[in-house]
Amino acid sequence: MNERIIPWQPTVIAGPKQALMVTPETAKMMVKKAKRPLLILGPLAKEEPLVTHSIEISEKWDLPIVTTADTFKTYLEKGVKTKAYGVVEIINLLKDPEWNGLEGEGHHDLVIFIGGIYYMASQGLSSLKHFAPHITTLTLCKYFHSNADASFPNMKDEEWLIYLEKMKTD
Amino acid sequence: MAPKPKELKGDFWKTKDFKISIGDIIQKKETENTDEPLVSMGPTQKPSVTDLRSWDMKLLDRYEPFYSPLCDMCCLCTYGKCDLLGKKGACGIDAAAQQARIVLLACCIGSAAHSGHARHLLEYLIGKKGEDFPIEMGIGIDIEAPIMRTLIGKTPKKLGDLKEALDYVEEQMIHLLSACHTGQEGSSRDFESKALHAGLMDNLGKEIGDLAQIVALDMPKGDAQAPLVELGIGTINREKPVILCIGHNVAPGAGIMDYLEEHNLEEDLEVCGICCAAIDITRYNKNAKIVGPISKQLRFIRSGVADVIIVDEQCIRTDVLEEAKKNNAIVTATTDKMCLGLPNKTDEYPDKIVSQLINNQIEGALILDPEKVGEVAAKVAMKISKERSRTKTLPDLDEIIELAKECTECEWCDRVCPNSIPMMDAVMAASTGDLSQMQRLYNNDICYSCGRCEQECPRNIPIISMMAKIGEINLQDQKYNIRAGRGPVQDIEVRRIGAPIVLGDIPGVIAFVGCTNYPDGGEEVAKMAEEFLERNYIVVTTGCGAMTLGEYKDEEGKTLYERYSGSFEAKGLVNMGSCVSNAHIPGVAIKIANIFAKKPLEGNFEEIADYILNRVGACGVAWGAYSQKAAAIATGVNRWGIPVVVGPHASKYRRLFLGRTDKEETWQINDLRSKEVINGEPAPEHLLYAAETIGEATVMTAKLCLRPNDTSKGRQLKLNHYIDLHKKYFGTIPEDIYKFVRVQKDIPITYKRDIMEILDEKNWKPRKLPQEPSLMDMEGD
Ligand code: SF4
Ligand code: SF4
Numbered sequence: 001m002n003e004r005i006i007p008w009q010p011t012v013i014a015g016p017k018q019a020l021m022v023t024p025e026t027a028k029m030m031v032k033k034a035k036r037p038l039l040i041l042g043p044l045a046k047e048e049p050l051v052t053h054s055i056e057i058s059e060k061w062d063l064p065i066v067t068t069a070d071t072f073k074t075y076l077e078k079g080v081k082t083k084a085y086g087v088v089e090i091i092n093l094l095k096d097p098e099w100n101g102l103e104g105e106g107h108h109d110l111v112i113f114i115g116g117i118y119y120m121a122s123q124g125l126s127s128l129k130h131f132a133p134h135i136t137t138l139t140l141c142k143y144f145h146s147n148a149d150a151s152f153p154n155m156k157d158e159e160w161l162i163y164l165e166k167m168k169t170d
Numbered sequence: 171m172a173p174k175p176k177e178l179k180g181d182f183w184k185t186k187d188f189k190i191s192i193g194d195i196i197q198k199k200e201t202e203n204t205d206e207p208l209v210s211m212g213p214t215q216k217p218s219v220t221d222l223r224s225w226d227m228k229l230l231d232r233y234e235p236f237y238s239p240l241c242d243m244c245c246l247c248t249y250g251k252c253d254l255l256g257k258k259g260a261c262g263i264d265a266a267a268q269q270a271r272i273v274l275l276a277c278c279i280g281s282a283a284h285s286g287h288a289r290h291l292l293e294y295l296i297g298k299k300g301e302d303f304p305i306e307m308g309i310g311i312d313i314e315a316p317i318m319r320t321l322i323g324k325t326p327k328k329l330g331d332l333k334e335a336l337d338y339v340e341e342q343m344i345h346l347l348s349a350c351h352t353g354q355e356g357s358s359r360d361f362e363s364k365a366l367h368a369g370l371m372d373n374l375g376k377e378i379g380d381l382a383q384i385v386a387l388d389m390p391k392g393d394a395q396a397p398l399v400e401l402g403i404g405t406i407n408r409e410k411p412v413i414l415c416i417g418h419n420v421a422p423g424a425g426i427m428d429y430l431e432e433h434n435l436e437e438d439l440e441v442c443g444i445c446c447a448a449i450d451i452t453r454y455n456k457n458a459k460i461v462g463p464i465s466k467q468l469r470f471i472r473s474g475v476a477d478v479i480i481v482d483e484q485c486i487r488t489d490v491l492e493e494a495k496k497n498n499a500i501v502t503a504t505t506d507k508m509c510l511g512l513p514n515k516t517d518e519y520p521d522k523i524v525s526q527l528i529n530n531q532i533e534g535a536l537i538l539d540p541e542k543v544g545e546v547a548a549k550v551a552m553k554i555s556k557e558r559s560r561t562k563t564l565p566d567l568d569e570i571i572e573l574a575k576e577c578t579e580c581e582w583c584d585r586v587c588p589n590s591i592p593m594m595d596a597v598m599a600a601s602t603g604d605l606s607q608m609q610r611l612y613n614n615d616i617c618y619s620c621g622r623c624e625q626e627c628p629r630n631i632p633i634i635s636m637m638a639k640i641g642e643i644n645l646q647d648q649k650y651n652i653r654a655g656r657g658p659v660q661d662i663e664v665r666r667i668g669a670p671i672v673l674g675d676i677p678g679v680i681a682f683v684g685c686t687n688y689p690d691g692g693e694e695v696a697k698m699a700e701e702f703l704e705r706n707y708i709v710v711t712t713g714c715g716a717m718t719l720g721e722y723k724d725e726e727g728k729t730l731y732e733r734y735s736g737s738f739e740a741k742g743l744v745n746m747g748s749c750v751s752n753a754h755i756p757g758v759a760i761k762i763a764n765i766f767a768k769k770p771l772e773g774n775f776e777e778i779a780d781y782i783l784n785r786v787g788a789c790g791v792a793w794g795a796y797s798q799k800a801a802a803i804a805t806g807v808n809r810w811g812i813p814v815v816v817g818p819h820a821s822k823y824r825r826l827f828l829g830r831t832d833k834e835e836t837w838q839i840n841d842l843r844s845k846e847v848i849n850g851e852p853a854p855e856h857l858l859y860a861a862e863t864i865g866e867a868t869v870m871t872a873k874l875c876l877r878p879n880d881t882s883k884g885r886q887l888k889l890n891h892y893i894d895l896h897k898k899y900f901g902t903i904p905e906d907i908y909k910f911v912r913v914q915k916d917i918p919i920t921y922k923r924d925i926m927e928i929l930d931e932k933n934w935k936p937r938k939l940p941q942e943p944s945l946m947d948m949e950g951d
């Protein structure tokens with residue numbers, strides 16, 4: 001089997017449905033197509049170079065940002081506006097089709113994840129996979145997340161940084 | 171309708187005649203010839219699986235179950251596997267109900283573990299002391315068994331009286347387990363109601379077990395001055411024969427201590443333990459030592475220090491026999507829960523068992539008699555210790571470097587590590603002679619030695635043995651202490667905290683409990699406890715969590731137990747004991763309801779839980795919860811209205827209980843005083859919440875201590891802590907602060923200007939302050 005698409009932690013495999021492995025090109029297509037995308041940054045996105053990459057990707061695609069755990073502070077200090085939620089809180093809201101989105105302007109159709117703790121992010125993605133059919137999930141971490149709808153493959157740092165760079169171009 | 175109390179006659183039970191006078195509680199001690207004292211019995215004596223369902227539904231309306239399936243499939247019957255992703259199974263079940271079913275199953279397992287343990291203890295102790303052995307907790311404790319009083323409606327007076335409560339638990343457990351069968355329950359909410367019942371049975375089972383052992387084994391009875399006992403791998407004297415007890419049942423360990431005492435051998439042998447067995451043995455005899463929590467297990471066994479390993483029940487490595495054989499240690503199994511394929515030697519003469527064990531005629535023994543275990547363990551340890559001390563068990567430091575050189579950087583150790591720990595980098599560094607990274611992972615249990623990496627390594631690099639050796643570099647530093655488990659809180663302590671709790675000088679009670687499946691080691695948990703202690707909260711703790719708090723020293727080399735009192739008071743660090751002592755956490759909340767609000771307990775679960783949910787600012791923290799017992803414990807305290815914050819791994823329990831602050835209608839409360847249903851506030855906001863980082867957990871814990879009936883003075887202080895902590899970890903005043911300001915007087919002075927700005931921005935209006943907030947008697951009841 002292709003090592004790049006065995007989940008990074010192999011035991012998070014949940015069933016027959018696996019994420020689609022995507023390149024930055026496909027990921028960008030998904031973002032372009034989305035009407036109301038949302039970027040969720042987890043606690044691993046508190047460290048550089050991920051902070052800068054996350055900010056630049058969000059700016060490029062005009063993505064509103066939710067920070068989970070205590071990631072908020074890092075972005076506050078950089079002068080970047082984000083909204084803080086516990087990861088379980090935001091996922092709980094996202095799975096409710098009646099929720100009106102971060103800005104109260106309607107639900108999100110694409111949710112992009114960067115920097116979640118792998119095993120917990122996998123659980124959150126599982127919640128959305130099961131209970132939020134109205135949402136597409138995309139992960140831009142350097143690990144393959146089988147519970148997402150679309151995910152980057154497992155990568156070494158160098159390759160991943162190239163992927164992230166590519167996310168900043170058209 | 172509020173449940174109506176019914177008058178029941180107490181039978182042979184000598185229930186205390188309960189009288190109330192304003193401002194105080196007068197409890198008349200009954201005399202031996204008291205004739206059928208009357209007990210004012212509430213509506214739910216010995217509640218059945220469905221009796222508390224309406225309460226559960228109130229909780230579930232507000233704190234909806236949030237599911238994260240660990241698996242898309244169900245494989246519980248031969249129609250399966252069924253893929254439940256967007257589909258129903260062959261039996262008709264959907265993914266939500268299936269998650270809830272698995273949660274119920276986990277809670278049943280956890281609850282059965284505690285109640286089975288309680289059954290073992292009770293029968294053993296009745297055998298030892300007799301049915302009539304009195305349950306006396308001393309003058310400071312009138313409410314000996316608050317959970318039992320609430321659920322069974324009776325106060326146990328002697329050991330034999332505990333049987334009725336345990337029979338009740340066992341009956342309920344059978345019904346609950348049977349509900350997991352295919353082709354029955356189809357509602358996730360009803361599965362959750364049953365899980366809450368299983369959790370409640372867990373709480374009761376634990377209370378029975380702990381009460382029995384406290385009285386019959388003369389453990390500390392709510393003693394705030396319980397002695398400090400030694401903790402840490404470095405405290406174990408390796409020159410002596412060493413007996414290691416792993417698990418949760420005190421009986422075999424107590425048998426060993428008794429044997430040593432009777433034969434004047436206490437100075438000659440070292441008895442130590444891992445997990446709650448260790449805590450309970452030190453409650454019995456302070457000369458025993460605690461190696462540490464479950465995270466030490468494999469590496470300590472590998473170190474070869476233990477000559478004899480006694481296993482009882484729960485949380486023990488199932489490959490302990492195989493591991494022990496690697497260094498010629500001898501294993502004895504001591505309960506029906508874990509027999510390991512060993513021959514049953516319970517009826518054999520001790521000397522014969524000893525001879526068979528040391529001559530390798532048997533690979534270990536099953537001995538179901540704690541006294542015999544004591545004799546055999548001591549004799550075997552003394553006989554084999556010298557010989558064993560010559561066996562080399564771990565690689566030398568230079569061998570570690572050579573072994574590490576085998577690493578091909580395949581990364582599989584990192585990938586299979588449940589904790590996503592960078593073990594490969596540590597191994598690679600070791601190959602160059604730099605052991606500091608492995609040492610960092612060893613310290614504070616960032617690696618909790620589960621052994622999965624070692625199992626996976628294609629080069630067969632013995633990672634755990636290497637870690638065990640590396641741990642020996644700084645053995646001298648691994649010496650800590652812990653206050654021996656004191657058992658319950660005294661009623662008198664509860665009375666003393668009345669005013670400071672009401673005025674917010676004590677902003678809350680926080681319970682650090684559970685296992686060591688920590689995302690980033692134990693030190694951050696101890697520091698979190700320290701943070702709350704410094705802020706005047708009362709910190710209670712049990713089990714492996716209590717050990718974690720003991721394993722942290724400040725700059726002066728003092729542990730938290732040396733720095734803070736053991737009393738239930740502001741800045742008190744109260745180690746209640748082992749897993750079963752967790753019962754005293756809802757126990758103290760029940761006492762608060764009984765003592766301050768004069769709520770009768772008997773048969774009155776719902777009223778008590780309603781009081782706790784709305785008024786008792788308590789919150790649990792189970793940062794490293796891993797076991798089914800932890801699932802049952804949390805679910806049980808949730809039913810009493812106590813919220814719990816868990817760590818990221820606990821998302822694998824599949825279910826949380828989350829509130830929605832945007833759904834205002836879910837926070838309505840009934841003010842029983844004015845008989846008005848009014849808009850409430852999200853307090854407590856969640857009932858079971860998983861955080862990713864300790865900073866998030868700290869802020870959430872402070873927030874979850876808010877309660878609708880806080881006085882304005884109390885609310886000010888609670889908000890002050892919430893804001894302080896939010897500023898520390900998030901850098902700002904929390905955006906949701908306006909939701910918790912009911913009237914201007916609630917605003918903490920220090921932050922007044924900033925908060926006023928937020929209030930203006932949110933168009934805030936003062937709200938009614940409820941006098942007696944409640945979820946009872948609401949529409950639809
Ligand atoms: S219990 Fe139901 S869902 Fe599970 S395998 Fe059987 S039929 Fe399928
Ligand atoms: S022993 Fe377990 S926790 Fe430690 S590094 Fe290996 S897999 Fe991770």
Ligand code: SF4
Binds near residue numbers: 583584
């Ligand atoms: S699994 Fe073994 S060989 Fe592979 S990286 Fe880890 S230590 Fe090295």
